[in-house]
Amino acid sequence: MPKMKTKKSAAKRFRVRGSGSVKRGQAFKRHILTKKTTKNKRQLRGTVGVHSTNMASVKAMLPYA
Secondary structure, eight states: OOOOOOOHHHHHHEEEOTTSOEEEEOSSOSSOOTTSOHHHHHHTOSEEEOOGGGHHHHHHHOTTO
């Protein structure tokens, strides 16, 4: 059987934690920042976990994670 391939775009966006949960970066922080409030931009910093409803698709993209 051939090996399963990892989606490289997903591998660059997600990291699997030791507990098995997946962390991701926040969206909406790349451009058009002038119209966003300072509070909004501050709360978009850091990373968050992938929601449980999306975990199945993320696990399918990262078969060896």
